[in-house]
Structures are given as C-alpha cells and as structure tokens.
Amino acid sequence: MASKPPSGDPVQDAPRVAAPRQSAAGLPAVAHSLRIAQQQMGVTRAARTLLKVNQKDGFDCPGCAWPEGDHRHTAEFCENGAKAVAEEATLRRVTPDFFAAHPVADLATRSGYWLGQQGRITQPMLLERGEAGGDGGDRYEPVSWERAFAIVAEELRALDSPDEALFYTSGRTSNEAAFLLQLFAREFGTNNLPDCSNMCHESSGSALSETLGVGKGSVSLEDLHQADLIIVAGQNPGTNHPRMLSALEKAKSAGARIISVNPLPEAGTERFKNPQTPQGMVRGASLNDLFLQIRIGGDQALFRLLNKLILDAARTDPTVVDEAFVAEHTHGFEEFAAAARAADWDETLAATGLDRDGIERALAMVLESKRTIVCWAMGLTQHKHSVATIREVVNFLLLRGNIGRPGAGVCPVRGHSNVQGDRTMGIFERPAPAFLDALDREFGITSPRHHGYDVVRAIRALRDGDAKVFFAMGGNFVAASPDTEVTEAAMRTARLTVHVSTKLNRSHAVTGARALILPTLGRTDKDIQAGGRQIVTVEDSMGMVHASRGNLAPASPHLLSEPAIVARLARAVLGPASLTPWEEFEKDYGSIRDRISRVVPGFEDFNARVAEPGGFQLPHAPRDERRFPTATGKANFTAAPVEYPELPPGRLLLQTLRSHDQYNTTIYGLDDRYRGIKGGRRVVLVNAEDARELDLADGSYTDLVSEWRDGVERRARGFRVVHYPTARGCAAAYYPETNVLVPLDSTADTSNTPASKSVVVRFERQ
Structure with missing residues (x-):
C-alpha cells in the first residue's frame, strides 16, 4: 500500500551529521530504492514499473542521460533512477481540491521536497x-x-x-x-528558446564546437570499456550518474586505470558495491587509482601543466606526442605549445592546491596510456573560465591522438535524460x-x-x-x-x-x-x-537514439x-x-x-x-572519420591564458552541488547518505582547518553571504557548519537553496553559463 504525502513540511533546523561513507550502492541502495518505490507506488505497481525502466521494450528513465549497453540487466536502474520513476508513477494525486485548500501564498512557503511529495x-x-x-x-x-x-x-x-x-x-x-x-x-517568429543546457553543459558545447566541430561527446559506452585511462574531472558519478559506476567497474576489470579530480572525496569512486552481483554487493571494487583533490576552479591549470610535461617528455621520446595525428588533423599547435611550455609549477600548485607528487603520478599514468578518455560534468562547466578549461582538456587529448580512436575521446556526461536530444532537435x-x-x-x-x-x-x-x-x-x-x-x-x-x-x-x-x-x-x-x-x-549522453514506451494508465x-x-x-x-x-x-x-x-x-x-x-547511434565526424567540421577544417589547439579564482582573506570558494537524495531541483528526501547528512539540507561543508581559521565550530550556524563586484548583498540564512574533508579554501552546499548566492551576471565567458561552482563567500555567524 502506498503511503500518503506529508501533510506538513518536515522540520530541517537540526540536521544530524555522521562520518561520510567510503563506498556507494550495495544493499543500502537496494533497500532505499525499494522503500521509496513502495511508499509511492505500492508493491505490485512498483515491480511492474521498475522492471520496464531502460529496457528495450520499456521506457527511458526520467532521470539521467547515461546510456544502456546492448545487454540489459533485469533491473536496469540505479537508486536515483528508482526514486525518479517512483515520483512520476506515484499513486498520489494533486486535484482541484488541493489547490482550493492551498492558496498560492501558502504554496510559496513550502519546501521543494513537500511540493514534490504531493503527487x-x-x-x-x-x-x-x-x-x-x-x-x-x-x-x-x-x-x-x-x-x-x-x-x-x-x-x-x-x-x-x-x-x-x-x-x-x-x-x-x-x-x-x-x-x-x-x-x-x-x-x-522568435528564437527565444532558452533551455536547461544553458545552465549546465553549454560550456562543453561551446568549447567542443570550436575545437572539434561537434558540440557533443565523442565516446560510446564501449569506448569506456576499452580505455586504458579514464579521468573523471568535476563529476560525482555515485550521486549524479550512478549507472556510470558499472561502466567504470567493467573498465577496471579490463585493465583501465581511473583518476578522479574533485574538490570532494566521493564514495562512488572510492568503492562501488555493485548490486547486480553477489561479490559486488558484499566486497565491492575500488575504482580510483589516484584521487587528485583539486582546489575549485584549478582544472585548467592542471591540464595546462600536464600538457607542458607531455611536451617535455617528447624531447627524449618523440612517440609521446602523436606527431602524425597532430600534423594531419590539427591546427594551431605551435601557439598552443608555446603557451603550454610557459606553464609554471609554482603557479599550478597554488591554483590547484595539489602537490608535485600527485601530478607526477598522474603524468606517469597518462604517458603509459594509449587510449585515454576524459569525463566531466558541472565541476568543469560552471566557472568563468569553463570554456577555456574544456579547450585545455581537448588540447590534452589531441596531443596524444586521443580523438577518433577506439577507447579514447571526450565525454561530457549530461544530466537530464534528453537534454542532448532537445538541442539536436533545434532547442x-x-x-x-x-x-x-x-x-x-x-x-x-x-x-x-x-x-x-x-x-x-x-x-x-x-x-x-x-x-x-x-x-x-x-x-x-x-x-x-x-x-x-x-x-x-x-x-x-x-x-x-x-x-x-x-x-x-x-x-x-x-x-x-x-x-x-x-x-x-x-x-x-x-x-x-x-x-x-x-x-x-x-x-x-553518447548520441544513441532510442524509443520510450510508458506502461501505466495515465494519472488522470x-x-x-x-x-x-x-x-x-x-x-x-x-x-x-x-x-x-x-x-x-x-x-x-x-x-x-x-x-x-x-x-x-x-x-x-x-x-x-x-x-x-x-x-x-548518431554520426559523429571526429569519432567516425577523424573529420573536424570546424572553421579551419581541422581540430583546433587553443592557447587561452590560465585562469583560476583568487580568494580575499577570510573568504572561501563555494560550489553548489546535489545531495544524494535529489536530482537537479527535485528533492526526494532530506538525507545525503554518502556524505553522512540526515534530516536537513541547509548545511555547508567546510575543511576543518579552514573552519578553525574562520572560527566556525562544527555544528555552529552561519549565514552565507556571496561577494561579487556589483556590491549587492546575496545571503543564504541559517546553515549548519559541517567539518568535512573538502579541499582547502573550498566549501560546498546544496542547490537550489544556495542559488540565491549566484549573481545573475557571474557567468562563463562565451557560454554565458552561471558560475555556480565558484562563488566567493564570507560567513556571518548567528
């Protein structure tokens, strides 16, 4: 029997905090999925519906855009996919009687969680x-x-x-x-067709269109399985694209190595307990071979230095750079190479917060790999210099011929299930x-x-x-x-x-x-x-087009x-x-x-x-033919100046992010199991050393106030401080609660995407 929606908003003023998890999925994910499905749909309806998710004769999950392989599991969905399906296939209904009982002024006081739970x-x-x-x-x-x-x-x-x-x-x-x-x-008579891409992967499309001629990723799911090295930068697969963890696990079993580049340690890439197999459920698999805990916004500097080091290595080993590919298929190499050779170790360490050993370990993996893929999401796309950062990622792949080669390429991991298709259709x-x-x-x-x-x-x-x-x-x-x-x-x-x-x-x-x-x-x-x-x-997200067929009687x-x-x-x-x-x-x-x-x-x-x-699968000229429909007719190296956010004293750089109990602005619950947060969303994650310097005690409450050149005060009130192992100088909090801090005019160059991942904030204790 499905449960009724909450009549009142849950109190969120005292979230409980425990240590963050070091593994993702497993039995807790299965149990939570089944519990949410039963609450919203009841047992019989849940079984009939979930077994059709992402099946060839079923419907596409209304959550993320991660692709399915040719062979489908019986349960081809993740925990968050089950939540998305349960919320849509719910037996709860919002009728005219509901609106009669709730004036708009009342609805405006309700949380997004309460609104979504009504049906x-x-x-x-x-x-x-x-x-x-x-x-x-x-x-x-x-x-x-x-x-x-x-x-x-x-x-x-x-x-x-x-x-x-x-x-x-x-x-x-x-x-x-x-x-x-x-x-x-x-x-x-208008081209006024804004869409959610403008707020997420517009930076990817802008950079890839200019450099490769196609504003989409170049890899397939099979490419991930064939890669020697996968770099996951500015992305949290465990929460945002959980089915990606299965692909990473399969790549690892075939010999791939994985580097995660992220300000926050994430449970999914630390250890994945695959609920599809008995061994995976119990023991799990460690996915990371190297975790680079980068400072927010330092990714361009990191890839620029790696490019310098690749060029330096080519002086003694000419095979390090794919000279034939560069000569035949690229444009702008000399200008790029001059900029890359000027990269400075000290500036890079300051920009990234990394140590020399970590970068050198990453370089060794890069040089040993013949097939490299770089995956990324909002951690790269929502900064002022996001387009330049993604261009630098393309430079990194072009140097070693990793475009148009099986097991290699660019992989911007899209969010909503047809966000890429909407753009293809002319939105x-x-x-x-x-x-x-x-x-x-x-x-x-x-x-x-x-x-x-x-x-x-x-x-x-x-x-x-x-x-x-x-x-x-x-x-x-x-x-x-x-x-x-x-x-x-x-x-x-x-x-x-x-x-x-x-x-x-x-x-x-x-x-x-x-x-x-x-x-x-x-x-x-x-x-x-x-x-x-x-x-x-x-x-x-990888250019596969397929049918979706609903199996339930309409809600009304x-x-x-x-x-x-x-x-x-x-x-x-x-x-x-x-x-x-x-x-x-x-x-x-x-x-x-x-x-x-x-x-x-x-x-x-x-x-x-x-x-x-x-x-x-849709055609992709760089992948299929090594043909690049750019202005030059070739893949374009670029040489933008390196940028990274600089902080005034007493300030931190805030990134907005999702909890594990949400998908974009849809809030499924008030917990973030992997980060140890329960019963509330108004929390701010701060490195313990930064917190001590700022006199922010663990468990204290603070207002977050963003600082922007227009001088306007933007304030998010009443956030519980959580000491958390994020990178120094960085903080994190959930959106949409912290979108109030993101200035409308603070956007990425070229793409005009809101810079939601690099907001300078000060703390005013309550």
Missing part, C-alpha cells in the same frame, strides 16, 4: 493573480484545455513583438515534443543557418535569423520588461536559475507564466499576472492518441501528452493560416519523425531505425 497534477489549473496591487485571485482554479489554450493565444497575440515571448525547455522533453516546440516558436537560441534553412524548406515558413535569449538573458528580459510571456515545457525554472531573488522578481513581472508539468514545484508559486499549469503525461504513462499507441524518442483522464499540448497550442495561436499539419502530428508521432528525418542530419529513416531494439 501528480490531474487537471489544467489557472491563477488570475492580476497586476500588482490588483484584486486578483489567490489560488489556482480548474480550467478547461480549450480555455487554457485560448488564454495563451490571447496573451501571445497581444505582444508587440514575438520576441517578447520565451519558450523554455527542460531536458526531459522528448525529441518529438522538442521538435514541435521549436517549430512553433519559429513559426510564431537553441542561436541556431545554425543550415538548420533553419532545412526547417523553412520543409514547412514553408520563414524562421527568424537573429539570435534569441538564453536563460540568463531571458531573466534579464523579464526583469527589464522586454519579455512578457514565459512558457516552460517541464522543469523548475525558478528553482534552477541563479540569483533567486532577481529571478523570482523577474517572473512576477510577466503577464503570463505557463508550466507544462507532471508535479508541483516552486515555479508554480512564483507567477505572472496570470498563470497556467498544464498537466502532462510522464515517461511511465501510456500515450494513446487517435492514431493508436504512441512512442517517443530520446538521445542519451484530463492529461495531454507534450506533443499534443504543443500541437493544440500552435493551432490556437497560429490559426488556419498555418499550413503545418498540427492535427496530424498530435494523432501520429511517426509523422513528426518523418519530418525530423528530412530536417535533422543523422535521422534519415528515423521511424525504421528507431523501431530496432536499442535504437541507433
């Missing part, structure tokens, strides 16, 4: 708040789908320019829905002209050519009155975005905010003058349209699928003048895929290929 939204809901100071309503009320679409059409048609509308997309949106949304936005504020040309030819429209707003620019546009309608396809924009107070104030200036959602979140309580919640099918739900049962497709008869919502909205807004067959797209998603196959390269014969079990 699936069952009907479209409308809030008529009115302009500031007006006599509008104070709570959501049920509304028909026809009326909801009419309201959106009314507000969009009233805009002075299409560019006053914003169409945001979460990474869980299917390929079919994403393609329709960008088509509708461009037929409407991008700066689309390539070739994509727009193909779209226009296929649909007989004229897409705008000027660039639209990314996330940061969208918030500014709302704040400044340059945007008036905000439409979100999934996600929790308010909680995910930086500078929380600025973001919330900006959202409240909108004339209309619309959220296509499965469950409640903070964004539903921070609204424009009018607000709509449009409830949609989830990945676990059967999707039956006039043309029969439908499938959707997704693209994983009043739900529409995401493609149906976009199709009906487009017809309501564009009217009969639009020649796009929106009705056909809603009826049969195969007709959407037919159009995708004629617009998006790599998707030829889409319907036939995705019908194959396991799907198909």
Whole structure:
C-alpha cells in the first residue's frame, strides 16, 4: 500500500551529521530504492514499473542521460533512477481540491521536497493573480484545455513583438515534443528558446564546437570499456550518474586505470558495491587509482601543466606526442605549445592546491596510456573560465591522438535524460543557418535569423520588461536559475507564466499576472492518441537514439501528452493560416519523425531505425572519420591564458552541488547518505582547518553571504557548519537553496553559463 504525502513540511533546523561513507550502492541502495518505490507506488505497481525502466521494450528513465549497453540487466536502474520513476508513477494525486485548500501564498512557503511529495497534477489549473496591487485571485482554479489554450493565444497575440515571448525547455522533453516546440516558436517568429543546457553543459558545447566541430561527446559506452585511462574531472558519478559506476567497474576489470579530480572525496569512486552481483554487493571494487583533490576552479591549470610535461617528455621520446595525428588533423599547435611550455609549477600548485607528487603520478599514468578518455560534468562547466578549461582538456587529448580512436575521446556526461536530444532537435537560441534553412524548406515558413535569449538573458528580459510571456515545457525554472531573488522578481513581472508539468514545484508559486499549469503525461504513462499507441524518442549522453514506451494508465483522464499540448497550442495561436499539419502530428508521432528525418542530419529513416531494439547511434565526424567540421577544417589547439579564482582573506570558494537524495531541483528526501547528512539540507561543508581559521565550530550556524563586484548583498540564512574533508579554501552546499548566492551576471565567458561552482563567500555567524 502506498503511503500518503506529508501533510506538513518536515522540520530541517537540526540536521544530524555522521562520518561520510567510503563506498556507494550495495544493499543500502537496494533497500532505499525499494522503500521509496513502495511508499509511492505500492508493491505490485512498483515491480511492474521498475522492471520496464531502460529496457528495450520499456521506457527511458526520467532521470539521467547515461546510456544502456546492448545487454540489459533485469533491473536496469540505479537508486536515483528508482526514486525518479517512483515520483512520476506515484499513486498520489494533486486535484482541484488541493489547490482550493492551498492558496498560492501558502504554496510559496513550502519546501521543494513537500511540493514534490504531493503527487501528480490531474487537471489544467489557472491563477488570475492580476497586476500588482490588483484584486486578483489567490489560488489556482480548474480550467478547461480549450480555455487554457485560448488564454495563451490571447496573451501571445497581444505582444508587440514575438520576441517578447520565451519558450523554455527542460531536458526531459522528448525529441518529438522538442521538435514541435521549436517549430512553433519559429513559426510564431522568435528564437527565444532558452533551455536547461544553458545552465549546465553549454560550456562543453561551446568549447567542443570550436575545437572539434561537434558540440557533443565523442565516446560510446564501449569506448569506456576499452580505455586504458579514464579521468573523471568535476563529476560525482555515485550521486549524479550512478549507472556510470558499472561502466567504470567493467573498465577496471579490463585493465583501465581511473583518476578522479574533485574538490570532494566521493564514495562512488572510492568503492562501488555493485548490486547486480553477489561479490559486488558484499566486497565491492575500488575504482580510483589516484584521487587528485583539486582546489575549485584549478582544472585548467592542471591540464595546462600536464600538457607542458607531455611536451617535455617528447624531447627524449618523440612517440609521446602523436606527431602524425597532430600534423594531419590539427591546427594551431605551435601557439598552443608555446603557451603550454610557459606553464609554471609554482603557479599550478597554488591554483590547484595539489602537490608535485600527485601530478607526477598522474603524468606517469597518462604517458603509459594509449587510449585515454576524459569525463566531466558541472565541476568543469560552471566557472568563468569553463570554456577555456574544456579547450585545455581537448588540447590534452589531441596531443596524444586521443580523438577518433577506439577507447579514447571526450565525454561530457549530461544530466537530464534528453537534454542532448532537445538541442539536436533545434532547442537553441542561436541556431545554425543550415538548420533553419532545412526547417523553412520543409514547412514553408520563414524562421527568424537573429539570435534569441538564453536563460540568463531571458531573466534579464523579464526583469527589464522586454519579455512578457514565459512558457516552460517541464522543469523548475525558478528553482534552477541563479540569483533567486532577481529571478523570482523577474517572473512576477510577466503577464503570463505557463508550466507544462507532471508535479508541483516552486515555479508554480512564483507567477505572472496570470498563470497556467498544464498537466502532462510522464515517461511511465501510456500515450494513446487517435492514431493508436504512441512512442517517443530520446538521445542519451553518447548520441544513441532510442524509443520510450510508458506502461501505466495515465494519472488522470484530463492529461495531454507534450506533443499534443504543443500541437493544440500552435493551432490556437497560429490559426488556419498555418499550413503545418498540427492535427496530424498530435494523432501520429511517426509523422513528426518523418519530418525530423528530412530536417535533422543523422535521422534519415528515423521511424525504421528507431523501431530496432536499442535504437541507433548518431554520426559523429571526429569519432567516425577523424573529420573536424570546424572553421579551419581541422581540430583546433587553443592557447587561452590560465585562469583560476583568487580568494580575499577570510573568504572561501563555494560550489553548489546535489545531495544524494535529489536530482537537479527535485528533492526526494532530506538525507545525503554518502556524505553522512540526515534530516536537513541547509548545511555547508567546510575543511576543518579552514573552519578553525574562520572560527566556525562544527555544528555552529552561519549565514552565507556571496561577494561579487556589483556590491549587492546575496545571503543564504541559517546553515549548519559541517567539518568535512573538502579541499582547502573550498566549501560546498546544496542547490537550489544556495542559488540565491549566484549573481545573475557571474557567468562563463562565451557560454554565458552561471558560475555556480565558484562563488566567493564570507560567513556571518548567528
């Protein structure tokens, strides 16, 4: 029997702290997964649902984008995947009676955990708040789908320019829905298509597009299994991508070595207890061969010095550098080499906080490896100098020919399950002209050519009155975005905010003058349209495209699928003048895929290929052909100056991060089992020596105050200090609670990604 949602918010003012774990997964992960599944779904529904997760005839996990191999385990999911499925397939329901009992002012006081625990939204809901100071309503009320679409059409048609509308997309949106949304936005007349990529891997795409010509990773799952050396930098697989641990374990068993580069020791890479095998469950496997506990933001300096040392080694052993590859396939080597040779040991040690022995041990592993992969996530992408850092990683791989070689390459590990596919489908504020040309030819429209707003620019546009309608396809924009107070104030200036959602979140309580919640099918739900049962497709972190088929009856008869919502909205807004067959797209998603196959390269014969079990892999020119579609026609070495954050006295560098009981802004619980935190999220992890110097006793409470050049005070109140083995000069705390500390204008050069991993903070004790 599934349990009821909590009626009140749990008290979080006294979290309990124990020593951090030194192993991940195992029996505790299995037990916790089953307990959460039973609480949300009940035993029978849980079994029927979990056994379909990530199966070839099942549905794609709504969590992370880690790929599946050809051979699938019976239980092809991790602990956090089970939590994600349980929350979506829950038996709990949020009905109009719930909204009648909870005014928006009440919802605004609730934690993200409490909101998410209430269950699936069952009907479209409308809030008529009115302009500031007006006599509008104070709570959501049920509304028909026809009326909801009419309201959106009314507000969009009233805009002075299409560019006053914003169409945001979460990474869980299917390929079919994403393609329709960008088509509708461009037929409407705007490229304002901000998405969650802007806040996470935009730095990866910017750096890889410039250096390799393709803004995606170049490796497959099989490459990981064949690698000699895997460097995991700025990433925590144990919490954020737990199924990656199985791939690392398999690589280790084949002889690979693993270097972890991280300010925090992480249980998953220390020891992985694989719940799929009896031996793994009991003993586990140590994954790390070397742990480099780097200072936050020091990764560019580390890779620059490694490149210098590789060049130095080539003076006595010319085979150290793949000279044939460099000569035939790369551009800019001499300028890069001059910059690398100028790298300084003392500066690197200061920037990284590492010792010489650790770096030399890493170099020895690099030189012994013929096939090297570098994996990374937000620890590299969310700094001012993130793009330059990832370019340096590319330099490191190019030097030894580790692009376009089996078992080698770049591996940016994406988050949400289709965040990469959404970008492939055209969700991008700066689309390539070739994509727009193909779209226009296929649909007989004229897409705008000027660039639209990314996330940061969208918030500014709302704040400044340059945007008036905000439409979100999934996600929790308010909680995910930086500078929380600025973001919330900006959202409240909108004339209309619309959220296509499965469950409640903070964004539903921070609204424009009018607000709509449009409830949609989830990945676990059967999707039956006039043309029969439908499938959707997704693209994983390594460019594999495959089908997803829900197996549960929808949470309510009043739900529409995401493609149906976009199709009906487009017809309501564009009217009969639009020649796009929106009705056909809603009826049969195969007709959407037919159009995708004629617009998006790599998707030829889409319907036939995705019908194959396991799907198909998209082409990747650097990997497949050692062809680099860059401006120079070759892979580009770069030579950016080395940057790293510098701290004033008495300050620490804060990184925002996830607990083990959350996925992005979805909070599954109030514990972080691997870090020893229970019963609360307002904790700040501080090195014990730094804490003593700052007079921060373990268990004391403090406000975190960020410091930025604009002089604005940004404060996160009431955090329990936890002495923790993080790198010196560094601290860590969970988001979204600490997003309030991230200035809107503190972003990465080139990519404009919020610099959430390098926030200068001071501590004001309570």
